[in-house]
Amino acid sequence: MYEGDIASVLLTEDQIQERVKSLAAEIAERYPVGSPQGDLLLVGVLKGAIFFMTDLSRALPIPTQMEFMAVSSYGSSTSSSGVVRILKDLDKDIAGRNVLIVEDIIDSGLTLSWLIRNLSSRNPGSLEVVTLLRKPDAVKTDVNVALIGFDIPNEFVVGYGLDYAERYRDLPYIGTLDPKIYSDDGDL
Numbered sequence: 001m002y003e004g005d006i007a008s009v010l011l012t013e014d015q016i017q018e019r020v021k022s023l024a025a026e027i028a029e030r031y032p033v034g035s036p037q038g039d040l041l042l043v044g045v046l047k048g049a050i051f052f053m054t055d056l057s058r059a060l061p062i063p064t065q066m067e068f069m070a071v072s073s074y075g076s077s078t079s080s081s082g083v084v085r086i087l088k089d090l091d092k093d094i095a096g097r098n099v100l101i102v103e104d105i106i107d108s109g110l111t112l113s114w115l116i117r118n119l120s121s122r123n124p125g126s127l128e129v130v131t132l133l134r135k136p137d138a139v140k141t142d143v144n145v146a147l148i149g150f151d152i153p154n155e156f157v158v159g160y161g162l163d164y165a166e167r168y169r170d171l172p173y174i175g176t177l178d179p180k181i182y183s184d185d186g187d188l
């Protein structure tokens with residue numbers, strides 16, 4: 001699939017699945033069952049986090065509920081526009097709930113810092129973040145993320161939910177994209 005488009009495999013399907021299981025165990029320890037705030041509410045950030053959200057929720061040995069939010073700052077580009085737009089909001093009120101934002105990647109950190117501000121203003125009981133991937137620039141921002149799957153180099157990656165111009169999300173592994181794919185854009 002996508003022959004010639006992927007320059008290298010950064011994380012194999014097995015590496016991803018192993019880390020998802022260990023993150024699930026860490027999360028379960030943090031959220032005891034029977035909390036007065038009710039079941040843990042996973043807020044998946046569409047579309048990138050879809051596979052991480054589904055695999056993580058099924059690996060969690062505690063009851064969880066799911067909500068989704070769609071925001072976009074990248075469009076058909078490999079760098080963030082800096083402007084975050086809500087494409088789909090949550091369906092339910094999160095006041096008083098234990099909320100865990102589920103992200104696929106923190107790159108510039110712009111999406112997440114905006115999302116944390118936005119969801120905090122809705123008065124959740126607690127608000128934390130789990131991200132599968134984090135790039136070096138995100139470390140410089142003030143976004144405090146307790147649960148990180150992998151710290152990765154500053155390269156544009158695709159697969160396991162991550163896209164370039166909506167393609168490659170369906171790859172089961174995470175790889176770097178051959179620069180020939182985006183060099184025509186004048187974007188990098």
Ligand SMILES: O=P(O)(O)OC[C@H]1O[C@H](OP(=O)(O)OP(=O)(O)O)[C@H](O)[C@@H]1O
Nearest residue numbers: 046047048072073074107108109110111
């Ligand atoms: O830290 P940042 O630089 O803000 O980048 C991270 C965000 O960008 C991607 O979403 P995108 O806007 O591409 O939408 P998508 O998930 O639908 O692909 C990714 O899924 C994160 O949500």
Ligand code: HPA
Nearest residue numbers: 107155156157158162163
């Ligand atoms: O490296 C990336 N790949 C795909 N989507 C992204 N959104 C932010 N960074 C990335």
Ligand SMILES: [Mg+2]
Nearest residue numbers: 048074075163
């Ligand atoms: Mg994207």
